[in-house]
Amino acid sequence: MxxxxxxxxxxxxxxxxxxxxxxxxxxxxxxxxxxxxxxxxxxxxxxxxxxxxxxxxxxxxxxxxxxxxxxxxxxxxxxxxxxxxxxxxxxxxxxxxxxxxxxxxxxxxxxxxxxxxxxxxxxxxxxxxxxxxxxxxxPIELVKTRQQAQEDQGALLSRRESEVLGLLAEGKLNREIGVALNLAEPTVKMHVKAVCKKLGVSNRTQAVIAARDRKLI
Missing domain, CATH: 3.40.50.2300 (Response regulator)
Incomplete structure (x- = not known):
């Protein structure tokens, strides 16, 4: 037993x-x-x-x-x-x-x-x-990378710009981003332009590439 x-x-x-x-x-x-x-x-x-x-x-x-x-x-x-x-x-x-x-x-x-x-x-x-x-x-290396990315992103982009950038990386159009974030399309265009300016690029495709290189997304 x-x-x-x-x-x-x-x-x-x-x-x-x-x-x-x-x-x-x-x-x-x-x-x-x-x-x-x-x-x-x-x-x-x-x-x-x-x-x-x-x-x-x-x-x-x-x-x-x-x-x-x-x-x-x-x-x-x-x-x-x-x-x-x-x-x-x-x-x-x-x-x-x-x-x-x-x-x-x-x-x-x-x-x-x-x-x-x-x-x-x-x-x-x-x-x-x-x-x-x-x-x-x-893992500790991911914790450090995550903290650094959050610090870099926080210093560079606003919360809304970060959200727009994330959706750009998914290949969404301005109209789709507007629906997802409940924003008017002109407002989305304004945020995309601001993201491009802060990342030092001229279009949305380059913005996504630059953001990935800098590990912002």
Whole structure:
């Protein structure tokens, strides 16, 4: 009887983790590493549709990690889908070198955090435990980059100009930006002109390129 109780306790304390990535080598590497961690049970799938199916089939996981650039994700929109399917339990992002704009979007959507593929595996188990426990994880390098981008952007662009810039980066027309931000089209044109002037460029395409170079988006 004591043995049965011990087994039940182990099962209750085991974290069920789902990892979705379209790179087979990365999946195999993560699965191989996590299989040796006694309190983590991992399942892997190759894309977002398979991840959503696995969540629906097996119930919410303690943590889901989805690759930012795999099929079906459509940027951070896929994160929102995974969060919805996972019943309020944590969902985080796997990626390599996200720009500050993506980091902000992940956190704003309620993501559990970002795990960088470019870092060592030695901290992965602790990162998983932290996010599964309700924490929101960002590697220190992303925290620093995010803070610097916020400082630079705050000094350079107004909040409204930053919003307009973000929508320019999505390829939206002035009319669409106006609808999204509840602004008249002439007002949008004024903000686009101000953004271009502050970034030292002559058109909206150059503004987006310059902003990305300076990691403002």
């Amino acid at each position: 004591p043995k049965a109780e011990t087994m039940n306790e182990q099962q209750e304390n085991t974290l069920r983790v789902l990892i979705a990535d379209d790179h087979a080598m990365i999946l195999e590497m993560l699965e191989m590493y996590l299989t040796g961690v006694p309190d983590i049970e991992v399942e892997t799938v190759p894309d977002l549709p398979a991840a959503l199916e696995a969540i629906d089939r097996h119930g919410p996981f303690d943590l889901v990690l989805v690759d930012l650039d795999m099929p079906g994700m459509d940027g951070v929109a896929g994160l929102g889908k995974a969060l919805e399917h996972n019943g309020g339990k944590p969902v985080g992002i796997l990626t390599s070198n996200p720009p500050p704009r993506v980091v902000e979007e992940v956190m704003a959507l309620g993501g559990a955090g970002i795990v960088l593929k470019t870092t060592s595996l030695k901290n992965l188990a602790n990162e998983i435990r932290f996010m599964a426990g309700g924490g929101r994880y960002l």
